Amino acid sequence: MIETVDAELCNGCRLCLDTCPTDCFRLDTLVSGRAEQPPCQVACPAGTDMRRYLYLVREGMIDEAIGVLEDCLPLASITGRICPHPCETACARNDVDEAVNINSLERFVGDRWIADKPASARLLYTAEVAIVGSGPAGLACGYFLARMGYPVTIFDSMPEAGGMLRYGVPDFRLPRAVLAAQIDYLRAMGVQFRMNTPIGGGTSLDDLAREYRAVFVAAGAARSRKIEIEGRALDGVLWGLEFLREVNADQPVSASGKKVVVIGGGNVAMDAALTVNRLGAASVRMVCLETRETMPAYAEEKQQALDEGVVIDPSWGPKRIAGRDGKVAGMELVRCLRVSDGAGRFAPAFDDKETKFVEADLVILAIGQEADLAFLPHDVHVTESRTIRVDALTLQTSRPGVFAGGDIVSGSASVVEAIGAGKKAAVSIDRHLKSQDIRADRDLRPQRVLKPPRERIPHIPRRAAPWLPVGERSGNFAEVKCGYSDDAARLEAQRCMTCGSRAVIAYPEDCQMCLFCERDCPTQAIYVSPDRKEIPLMAWR
Amino acid sequence: MPSEKVIQTDVLVIGGGMAGFFAAMKAREQGLDVTLTDKAFAGKSGSTHFSEGDIVYFRQDLGHDAKEWVDLISRNSEYLNNREWDEICLLEAEARYHDLVNWGVQFYEKDGKLYVFGTPKDTGVGTPGTAYTMIAQQNRKFAPTLRSRALEVGVRVMDRLMVSELLQQEGRVAGAVGFNTNSGDLYVLKAKATILATGASGLKGGAYPVYSYTGDGEIMAYKAGAALASKEFMYGVVYSRAEVEQRRKGGTVEISQNALDVSYRYPFAVGGDFSGWYNKPNLNSQGEPVVFPAWDAHQGKAPLYLDFSSASGWLMKDYLKRIGTPQADKIGLDIKRGMQIKWPSSRIMTHSIWNGSGVWATDKNCSVGIPGLYAAGNSCGTMASGAMYGGMGFASTHAMVTGARAAKAAAAYISENRKHAVSKEEVARARQEVCRPIERQGGFSPAWVTQALHGITIPYYFLDIKHATRLQAALSIVEFLREHIVPKLRAETPHEWRLAHETQNMVTIAEMRFRSSLFRTESRGNHFREDYPRRDDPNWLAWVKVKKAGEEMSLLKEPIPRAWWPDLSKPYEERYPRILPME
Numbered sequence A: 001m002i003e004t005v006d007a008e009l010c011n012g013c014r015l016c017l018d019t020c021p022t023d024c025f026r027l028d029t030l031v032s033g034r035a036e037q038p039p040c041q042v043a044c045p046a047g048t049d050m051r052r053y054l055y056l057v058r059e060g061m062i063d064e065a066i067g068v069l070e071d072c073l074p075l076a077s078i079t080g081r082i083c084p085h086p087c088e089t090a091c092a093r094n095d096v097d098e099a100v101n102i103n104s105l106e107r108f109v110g111d112r113w114i115a116d117k118p119a120s121a122r123l124l125y126t127a128e129v130a131i132v133g134s135g136p137a138g139l140a141c142g143y144f145l146a147r148m149g150y151p152v153t154i155f156d157s158m159p160e161a162g163g164m165l166r167y168g169v170p171d172f173r174l175p176r177a178v179l180a181a182q183i184d185y186l187r188a189m190g191v192q193f194r195m196n197t198p199i200g201g202g203t204s205l206d207d208l209a210r211e212y213r214a215v216f217v218a219a220g221a222a223r224s225r226k227i228e229i230e231g232r233a234l235d236g237v238l239w240g241l242e243f244l245r246e247v248n249a250d251q252p253v254s255a256s257g258k259k260v261v262v263i264g265g266g267n268v269a270m271d272a273a274l275t276v277n278r279l280g281a282a283s284v285r286m287v288c289l290e291t292r293e294t295m296p297a298y299a300e301e302k303q304q305a306l307d308e309g310v311v312i313d314p315s316w317g318p319k320r321i322a323g324r325d326g327k328v329a330g331m332e333l334v335r336c337l338r339v340s341d342g343a344g345r346f347a348p349a350f351d352d353k354e355t356k357f358v359e360a361d362l363v364i365l366a367i368g369q370e371a372d373l374a375f376l377p378h379d380v381h382v383t384e385s386r387t388i389r390v391d392a393l394t395l396q397t398s399r400p401g402v403f404a405g406g407d408i409v410s411g412s413a414s415v416v417e418a419i420g421a422g423k424k425a426a427v428s429i430d431r432h433l434k435s436q437d438i439r440a441d442r443d444l445r446p447q448r449v450l451k452p453p454r455e456r457i458p459h460i461p462r463r464a465a466p467w468l469p470v471g472e473r474s475g476n477f478a479e480v481k482c483g484y485s486d487d488a489a490r491l492e493a494q495r496c497m498t499c500g501s502r503a504v505i506a507y508p509e510d511c512q513m514c515l516f517c518e519r520d521c522p523t524q525a526i527y528v529s530p531d532r533k534e535i536p537l538m539a540w541r
Numbered sequence B: 001m002p003s004e005k006v007i008q009t010d011v012l013v014i015g016g017g018m019a020g021f022f023a024a025m026k027a028r029e030q031g032l033d034v035t036l037t038d039k040a041f042a043g044k045s046g047s048t049h050f051s052e053g054d055i056v057y058f059r060q061d062l063g064h065d066a067k068e069w070v071d072l073i074s075r076n077s078e079y080l081n082n083r084e085w086d087e088i089c090l091l092e093a094e095a096r097y098h099d100l101v102n103w104g105v106q107f108y109e110k111d112g113k114l115y116v117f118g119t120p121k122d123t124g125v126g127t128p129g130t131a132y133t134m135i136a137q138q139n140r141k142f143a144p145t146l147r148s149r150a151l152e153v154g155v156r157v158m159d160r161l162m163v164s165e166l167l168q169q170e171g172r173v174a175g176a177v178g179f180n181t182n183s184g185d186l187y188v189l190k191a192k193a194t195i196l197a198t199g200a201s202g203l204k205g206g207a208y209p210v211y212s213y214t215g216d217g218e219i220m221a222y223k224a225g226a227a228l229a230s231k232e233f234m235y236g237v238v239y240s241r242a243e244v245e246q247r248r249k250g251g252t253v254e255i256s257q258n259a260l261d262v263s264y265r266y267p268f269a270v271g272g273d274f275s276g277w278y279n280k281p282n283l284n285s286q287g288e289p290v291v292f293p294a295w296d297a298h299q300g301k302a303p304l305y306l307d308f309s310s311a312s313g314w315l316m317k318d319y320l321k322r323i324g325t326p327q328a329d330k331i332g333l334d335i336k337r338g339m340q341i342k343w344p345s346s347r348i349m350t351h352s353i354w355n356g357s358g359v360w361a362t363d364k365n366c367s368v369g370i371p372g373l374y375a376a377g378n379s380c381g382t383m384a385s386g387a388m389y390g391g392m393g394f395a396s397t398h399a400m401v402t403g404a405r406a407a408k409a410a411a412a413y414i415s416e417n418r419k420h421a422v423s424k425e426e427v428a429r430a431r432q433e434v435c436r437p438i439e440r441q442g443g444f445s446p447a448w449v450t451q452a453l454h455g456i457t458i459p460y461y462f463l464d465i466k467h468a469t470r471l472q473a474a475l476s477i478v479e480f481l482r483e484h485i486v487p488k489l490r491a492e493t494p495h496e497w498r499l500a501h502e503t504q505n506m507v508t509i510a511e512m513r514f515r516s517s518l519f520r521t522e523s524r525g526n527h528f529r530e531d532y533p534r535r536d537d538p539n540w541l542a543w544v545k546v547k548k549a550g551e552e553m554s555l556l557k558e559p560i561p562r563a564w565w566p567d568l569s570k571p572y573e574e575r576y577p578r579i580l581p582m583e
C-alpha cells in the first residue's frame, strides 16, 4: 500500500496524480511553510501565483482559480491581453518543450472573473486614501486597498479612467469594453473616481496630503519625449503618445491615403504604426535605430506589424524632416551603426556617409516617454532621470504618507510592473495607516524552486491563442488576438508542471498496489509497500 | 449542492481504455465532436494500462484460417463463445493494428522485425495444434500514446470525471451525468450518442489491480433497461507480495512488465507435467487455472506451489529474460523446494475481468437495445469469449474492434436521428440520483459497505466453489445491503463520492453474480458448482442474461445457435478435455 511521498524529493510534477487509477493523491500547490516559488511567479513583477490557479483551471475549478487571482492579480483580463509575460520566458517548461501559454490562461480566467463574479468589498476603516492617476498602478493600489476595507478615491486629469490603458494602448489590442468592465468592477467595489481633476491644477498634492490619510502617486509617464530635429514644426509631424491619445479619444486624425513614416522601435511606435495603418494610410514604414532583432517592441507585435503590411526599416536614424510649402514631404535618414556604448548606455553612433531619403506626408515621432513632474511639491524628491525617488521596498517617497509607483517611478515600463507597484504600495499604506512597521518581513527575495520538473514530462504542444485573420483587420479596430475556449484553457493548463508543489497521499486506503505511481515518479519520491495496512473503518459518517 | 457544468457533445465516450480510445478516435474521424471521460486518468487507468499489450496477429495473407482459430476459442470457452463475433474480431484485427501504427503506437521487435509470438505450431509449445499468434505493443506506453493522439485530433478528454447516470428521453439515451472526483463539480454531459467503455466488473477483491472496474457502465445500462450477460463466470487472478515486488522490477522487463502475470501464465502454458493436481489437463490452453487452487485449498492442500521444474529450457530462458532475471525470492521462487513458486495468493480468487460479458450487444454494431447507447470493450457483452477467456491477446483486440464498431454505429445513428434534446426534468432526476450520497447529511461509509460486501463475495466458497445454499445465503445479505444500506451511502468528499457509486454498483453486480450462478444449474468453464459438478449439454448450451423487470432482477436463458454446439455424438471427455474438480 502506498506509504510515503518524500517531500524533499518531490518536485510537484503531478505525474502521480495523473497516474493513479484509484485517485489516491491530491496536490498541494500552496505548499505553505516553503519559501520557494515557481520560476514564473518569481519572474512576475506582481508575484502572481500561477501554479495554484493554473492547477485549478486544469481541474475545471474556474471559480477557485478566480479566487487565486483575486488575491494576487487584479486587472487579469488586461494583463492577459497585453502583458509582455516575463513569466513565460522564465517558465520551466521551456526546458521540456515550450513555455506554458500563461498569458492566454490569465486572460481566460480574467475574463471569466469579470463576467461571472460580482464585485464585493466591505468598508472596514474610515481612513481615506487618495490615489493620483487611474493607470494600472493606481487601479491596482485602489483594488487592494478597497479589498482590505479602505475608502479610496482616484483622481485623474483625463475624462476617462485607465491611464495608458485608455489613451495609449489601442483598441485592437485592448478593447475599451474590457477596460471599462474592469473600471466598473472597481467602482462596484466602492472605489471613487474623480475624473477631469488634474492634481496641481485646482487641487494640489499638498491638499490631498492634508485631506487624506495617505496618498499614492501613480501619474505615469504620459508625455512624449521630444527631440530637436529639423522640420519638427512642419504640418504633418505628430508625436507618438499624443497621436495615440487623440485616436483613443475619438478625435479625427486624418491619415487616409498618406505615406507614413514612424520613427521609433518601441511599443508606442509599434502601436502608432499599427493604428495609423488602420486609419487608411497608403503605406506605413517604421524606422528605428535598432536592428530588427534588438528593437524593443514585443515580438508578438513585430509579427503583427509584418502580417499587416507595415514595413520595418531597421538600423536607421532620423536626420531631418523635409518639407514643402510648410508640409511634410519626406525624411532623410542616416545609417545607425550602434545604439548603445560598451557599457550599455544609450549612445547611438551613425555613419554620416550612408543616408537615404524616404517620401512621407505624415511623420510620427515615438522615441520615448517621460513623466510630467511639475505638480510635485518640493519635499517629494525626484531622481536625475526625472522619476520620483522612492524606497524600493515600500515605495514610500521622501514625504511620509506619500507613496509612489508605476511609470512615474520606474520610467515607462509595463502594466504588470505598475500593478506590482500598486500592490506593494497598498501593503505599505495599510501598514502605515495601522502604524505598523512598513518594512518588516518584506525584504524576502522569493527563492526559486531549485529543481523544477523536467524528466518524464510528456510533450504536449503549446496552444497558441487564435488570431483574427489578417484580411479582417484592416480599416477597423477589432481585437486581433482572441481568447481560449473552455477546452483550450483546460488543455493548456494541463501543460503546467506545477513546479515545486507537493504530492499528498490523500486516500491511501484506496491504493490497489499497482505501483504505477512509484514507477512513474521521476524523483523516486514514492514508496509503495508490498503489504497492506488495515486502516480502521468507520461504519458511518 | 455541487456546482454544475454542462457540456454538449456529439458522442460521449465513458472510459479511457483501449475501447474508449478506439471509439473516440473513430468517432472523431467522422468529424464528430467527441468527449471522452475517465474516472481516473484516461490512458493510464483500466485494464488497458495494465495489460502486456499483446494483441491478436491474424493475417489471412499468411494463410491464417479463421475457422481454425475460432474452433480453438470454442474449445477454450467451452462452446459459449459467440462465433460470429470471434470471426469479426479476427478479420478486423489487422485493420485495427494498422490504426495503432498510424496513431504512433510502438510494437516490440526482434531482430528489427515485428516480434510475433504466442503458441505457433512449429515451436511445439502450447496446446498442440494451436494456430494462435500474437504481437505486443510496448506496454505501459501504448495507452498514453493513444491519449496524446486523441488530444491532438481534438477529442475532449476529461479526467477524474466519473459518470454515473444516463440521461434518457423518450426511450433514447441523451448523454449522462457525472462529477469530478477532485473539484466535486457536477457535469451534465448532453450527447447525441453515448458509448460505454468503462471496462469490466470486478468487486475490488485484491487481484491484479482491478479497483477501477466496478461495473459502472454495466449498471448504468442495466438501469436504463439493457440486459447484461454471463455474470456467473468468474475470471480468477491472483495477487501477492511477490507480485508487488515483481512489478517494482518492471523497468527492466523486456517484453512484459507484469511479471507475475507472466509467471503464472507461461509456466502453465508448457502444459503437462506439473506436480500434484496440476498434472491434469485442467487448465485452458492459455494456462489459466480454473477453480483448482481454491478447490485444492478447500481439500486441505494449501499452501500451493507452482512448479517450474519441468518447464522446458526454452520457456524458462524466455521467461527469465522477460522478467529481467529477478532475485528468485522476490517472485516467490522457493529455491529450497526446487523450481517451485508458492501460489502467491492472499485470497484464492477474485472475479471477472473479462469473458466478453457485459452489456448484451443486440447487434453487430454494439448497440445494446436502447437508441443512442452503445457498449465497447470489456463493457460490451458480445460473448466473444464464452465460459472462459478464449485466447490471449483477444481481449484487447475485442476492445479495439468493438470500440471502432460502436463509433461507426453512433455516427450513423446521429446522422439519421434529429431528436437529441433532453428535458430539464430528466436532468433534474439524474442529478438527484447522482448527488444523493454527497447531499446526505449522514450515512454509511462506502469503504465499510464494500468491506461488508467483500465478506460475502471474496472468500472462495461463495463465487469460486459455489453451492446453492451458500449462494442463497449470500444473496439474501446482498439484497439487504441493496435495500437498506446502499440508499444510505454517504460521501464526505468528492473522492468518496466516487466510492459511493462504485460500492452501489458492486452490490448490484454481486447480486447478479449470485442470481446468475444459481440460475445456471451446471458447471462450465469458470463457473463451478459443487451441487452440479458437470456440464449439462445441450440444456446449458445457453447464455444467462440479467435484465431489469420493474424493480425486479429477471434472468433469461438465451440458447446458443445449434450450429455452435459441440458434437454431442462424441463422448463427454472428448468434448471437454478440461476436467472439473469433482470429475
Ligand SMILES: Cc1cc2nc3c(=O)[nH]c(=O)nc-3n(C[C@H](O)[C@H](O)[C@H](O)COP(=O)(O)OP(=O)(O)OC[C@H]3O[C@@H](n4cnc5c(N)ncnc54)[C@H](O)[C@@H]3O)c2cc1C
Binding pocket: A082, A083, A084, A132, A133, A134, A135, A136, A137, A138, A155, A156, A157, A158, A161, A162, A163, A164, A165, A168, A169, A170, A197, A198, A199, A200, A218, A219, A220, A221, A222, A241, A244, A267, A268, A271, A375, A405, A406, A407, A408, A412, A413, A414, A415, A416, A418
Ligand atoms: C502606446 C503604449 C502601449 C503600451 N503597450 C503596453 C503593453 O502592450 N504591455 C504593457 O505591459 N505595457 C504597455 N505599455 C506601458 C504601460 O501602459 C505603462 O507602463 C502603464 O500604463 C503604466 O501605468 P501607470 O499607472 O504607472 O501610469 P499610466 O498608465 O500612464 O497612468 C497615469 C495616469 O495618471 C494620470 N495623471 C498624470 N498626471 C496627473 C496629474 N497631475 N493629476 C491627475 N492625474 C494625472 C494620467 O492621466 C493617467 O491616467 C504601453 C504604453 C503605451 C504608451
Ligand SMILES: Cc1cc2nc3c(=O)[nH]c(=O)nc-3n(C[C@H](O)[C@H](O)[C@H](O)COP(=O)(O)OP(=O)(O)OC[C@H]3O[C@@H](n4cnc5c(N)ncnc54)[C@H](O)[C@@H]3O)c2cc1C
Binding pocket: B014, B015, B016, B017, B018, B019, B020, B037, B038, B039, B040, B041, B042, B043, B044, B045, B046, B047, B048, B049, B050, B051, B052, B053, B054, B055, B056, B161, B162, B163, B164, B197, B198, B199, B200, B208, B212, B213, B214, B216, B217, B258, B261, B353, B354, B376, B377, B378, B379, B392, B393, B394, B395, B396, B397, B399
Ligand atoms: C494485467 C492484465 C494483463 C492483460 N493482458 C492482456 C493482453 O496481453 N492482451 C489482451 O488482449 N488483453 C489483456 N488484458 C485484458 C485487456 O487489457 C482488456 O480487456 C482491455 O484493455 C479492456 O479495455 P477496455 O477499454 O474495455 O477497458 P479498460 O481498459 O478497463 O478501461 C476502462 C476505463 O473506464 C474507466 N471508467 C470505469 N468506470 C468509469 C466511470 N463510471 N466513469 C468514467 N470512467 C470510468 C476506468 O477508469 C478505465 O480507465 C489484460 C488485462 C490485465 C488486467
Ligand code: SF4
Binding pocket: A005, A009, A010, A011, A012, A013, A014, A015, A016, A017, A502, A503, A520, A521, A522, A523, A524, A525, A526
Ligand atoms: S510523481 Fe513524484 S515528483 Fe511528481 S508530484 Fe508525484 S511524488 Fe512528486
Ligand code: SF4
Binding pocket: A001, A002, A019, A020, A021, A022, A023, A024, A510, A511, A512, A513, A514, A515, A516, A517, A518, A528
Ligand atoms: S500503487 Fe497505489 S497509489 Fe500508486 S498508483 Fe497504484 S493504486 Fe495509486
